[in-house]
Structures are given as C-alpha cells and as structure tokens.
Amino acid sequence: MLKKEHNDLLTQTGPETPFGRMFRCYWIPALLAEELPANDCPPVRVKLLSERLIAFRDTDGRYGLMDEFCAHRGISLWFGRNEECGLRCPYHGWKYDVTGQCVDMPNEPEHSAFAKKVKLKSYPLVERGGVLWTYMGPPEQQPPLPEYEFATVPAAQTYTSKRFQECNWLQAMEGGIDSSHVSFLHRGDINTDPLFKGARGNQYNLGDLRPVFEVVESAGGLFIGARRNAEDGNYYWRITQWVMPSYTIIPPRGTHSVHGHFWIPIDDENCWAWSFDYHPTRVLTEAELTAMRAGKGIHAKVDSQYRPIANKDNDYLMDRAAQKAGKTYSGIEGFAMQDASLQESMGPVVDRSKETLVSTDSGIIMARQKLLRAIKAFTEDGVVPPGVSLEHQRVRSAAVVLPPDQPFKDAARDALIAHPGVAPASV
Numbered sequence: 001m002l003k004k005e006h007n008d009l010l011t012q013t014g015p016e017t018p019f020g021r022m023f024r025c026y027w028i029p030a031l032l033a034e035e036l037p038a039n040d041c042p043p044v045r046v047k048l049l050s051e052r053l054i055a056f057r058d059t060d061g062r063y064g065l066m067d068e069f070c071a072h073r074g075i076s077l078w079f080g081r082n083e084e085c086g087l088r089c090p091y092h093g094w095k096y097d098v099t100g101q102c103v104d105m106p107n108e109p110e111h112s113a114f115a116k117k118v119k120l121k122s123y124p125l126v127e128r129g130g131v132l133w134t135y136m137g138p139p140e141q142q143p144p145l146p147e148y149e150f151a152t153v154p155a156a157q158t159y160t161s162k163r164f165q166e167c168n169w170l171q172a173m174e175g176g177i178d179s180s181h182v183s184f185l186h187r188g189d190i191n192t193d194p195l196f197k198g199a200r201g202n203q204y205n206l207g208d209l210r211p212v213f214e215v216v217e218s219a220g221g222l223f224i225g226a227r228r229n230a231e232d233g234n235y236y237w238r239i240t241q242w243v244m245p246s247y248t249i250i251p252p253r254g255t256h257s258v259h260g261h262f263w264i265p266i267d268d269e270n271c272w273a274w275s276f277d278y279h280p281t282r283v284l285t286e287a288e289l290t291a292m293r294a295g296k297g298i299h300a301k302v303d304s305q306y307r308p309i310a311n312k313d314n315d316y317l318m319d320r321a322a323q324k325a326g327k328t329y330s331g332i333e334g335f336a337m338q339d340a341s342l343q344e345s346m347g348p349v350v351d352r353s354k355e356t357l358v359s360t361d362s363g364i365i366m367a368r369q370k371l372l373r374a375i376k377a378f379t380e381d382g383v384v385p386p387g388v389s390l391e392h393q394r395v396r397s398a399a400v401v402l403p404p405d406q407p408f409k410d411a412a413r414d415a416l417i418a419h420p421g422v423a424p425a426s427v
C-alpha cells in the first residue's frame, strides 16, 4: 500500500516533476532503429516522459530528436520535408538540423541572420543494439552510452521489439518483477511456447505455486530471488534483476535466450513496453527469430504503430473456451498480452492506497522504497541515482538449483554479473 502522495511521486514523470527530473538522468530507449531505416526517410513522432518530440535521420545518416513543433508558429514537424541535411517545416519553409538549430528561414529577407537565433530543444539520439537511445537530462551531466548486455552483444545474438501499453509505466514494471504470477497467469504457455518450452526449471515453476521470495539490494537496484522446491530438498532459485529505473531481466530457462524489458513512460497514462531477447554466447536461430517476430515468448503481434493487435478495444481477443479448458489461464493468448491486459485493466494509474500486499510482493515493495529514497536523495542533494553507472548495467538474471543452506546472493554472485562470452546460469 502506498500513500497517494508517494503514488503520485512514482507515477508522474513530466519535465517538472521530481521523478521526471530523475528519469532524465538515464539513457532511455526512444525508438527501434528500424523506425528510421534510411537517410532522409519520413520523420517519426515520439512522445517520451510527457514531451512531444520528432525524430529524423538526415541526408548524412545523423539522427536527431527535437521538439515536435516549429518555432515559428507551432506546426507539427511530422509534416516536414526531410531533405538536404535538415527537416523543413512545410508551412513557411524554416529548416532545422539534427541539433534543432534553425539553418534556413526562406520567408525572411535574404541577409537576415535571425535563423541563427532560433533553436528547438533537442536531445541526442544514438544507435546501440538495434535501439535508438536518448538522454533528456542536462547536457553537462550526460553519462556514457548504456551497456546493458542485450544492447552490447553482436547483432546476430539479440532481438528487440516494443509495444504500446495503455497504462502508467510503474504498474507495467511491477509486473516485470512479480515472479509469483508466472505460475498462474502464464502456466498454460510455459510448456508450449517455443521460446520457453522444454526447460527443466519449468516443472519447478509449475509444481510449486508458493514461492518464497528473498529480495536483496544490488548496487543498481534489486536481486529478486524466488525460491521453489526442487528434488532432494534442494531449491530452484529464479533471480530477476531490476536495475533502476525500469530495466528488468527475467531468469533464463534451459538453453533458451535470455529476455527482459524496459518500461518507458510515454506520459503518465501510457508507456512503451520494450522486450528484448538475447543470448550471451550464441546467435539466435532462424526459428527463434521467426517466433519472436510472430509475437511468441515475451513479444507481441503489433500493428504499424506498435499497438498490439489484441488490445482493450477488442477485449484482447478473450477466448473463454481456452480459459475454461485451461489452455490459457486467463483466456488471453501469449505472455505479453496476458500481462498487458491485466495491467491495463487496473486503470491508467492504479490507486495503490487500495492494495492488499502479501509476502510475494516483497520485490515490488522494495523497488518502490528504493525509488522513493533515490528521488529524495536526488532532489534534495543532487545524488546521482543507482543504475546510471555502467557497472550497474552490466548484470544478468540467473536460474540455479542450490542446496538449502546456500544463500542465493553468495552462491550465484558471479552468475549475476554479465561476463562477455560466458553462458548464463540457467536450468
């Protein structure tokens, strides 16, 4: 349960809010590289942290992300002409380069120098791991480029998708660190989805519905350990990583790829659910890529605007017969939309003062506390929040079977660090 004041603090990320300012300390995913596929291709509208922006790729291949609206009289530059190293407003021809600088003002006297004085707000936009990342904070505090493992392995080893989610980012992110729902909501898919099936760990997941949670602080966020019974008195541990503000890595299964999410606020009532799948030591197979593109695993089938095909307007294609037969637990198909449908059903911003939390919610409780502490330290003393440091980003999830007397944080210490070229700890 959370007081209204704290709920507001954690769910509001506009430019003038405390968390909005802290969220702007991080590089965040803004677009898939495929959305700007060629030089001088059409510009793309981007809304992030409640700011309306326009992204484009110029004639020389440079990326720009700037205020969506022309400084002259507020036209959306989505209508602009992307030509000769700049985006030109179609109303009176003002032209901007990738830094937002106005470089041409053709409706002004020929020798006017006024264009030099006009600059739109702009942010860096940089490609890494098939994702275009942006940093929206003060330029003098810009950290080095992010080094999350999914974005730094060779291109053939990683795949990322995104989908529009119609609720506040925090309730989506909380689903990513809530390991307990997997045994219920996703139970129909664990043994059948091509990106999950066949792992020994699946049986422990399905066989023990009452995991014991042990949550331990990490430098950048939390290790969320969920313990289930395995054979001979041993424990099957699934250790999820949460790195501030919203990076989550799901523990792996067998030899499958490792997956996880980034949850990025669009505004306070919508977010992007970014979903990645990568393998630290091998390329993804054609069969895996085909499944990911088809919306299997944690990915979803989406339309050209990245809105899921199953969405709230069509009741997520609810299949009551499949629900009754136990084919799916909730009647919704696929991990992604099973999660999204329920998280959206909470309303755009859930009122956390009305919750009834239990022991399996300890990861969620500690994540909120850690965020609130970080916002306070950042706001009052300018303390750089956890997760900005590259070291905090070079981490992994793990799935391991351990004897009952071994604490997971010691026994799996090394498995929780991303060592390039080393296979993940997985059962």
Ligand code: FES
Residues within 6 Å of the ligand: 070, 071, 072, 073, 074, 075, 089, 090, 091, 092, 093, 094
């Ligand atoms: S509104 Fe853009 S040039 Fe006039």
Ligand SMILES: [Fe+2]
Residues within 6 Å of the ligand: 175, 181, 182, 186, 335, 339
């Ligand atoms: Fe889920």
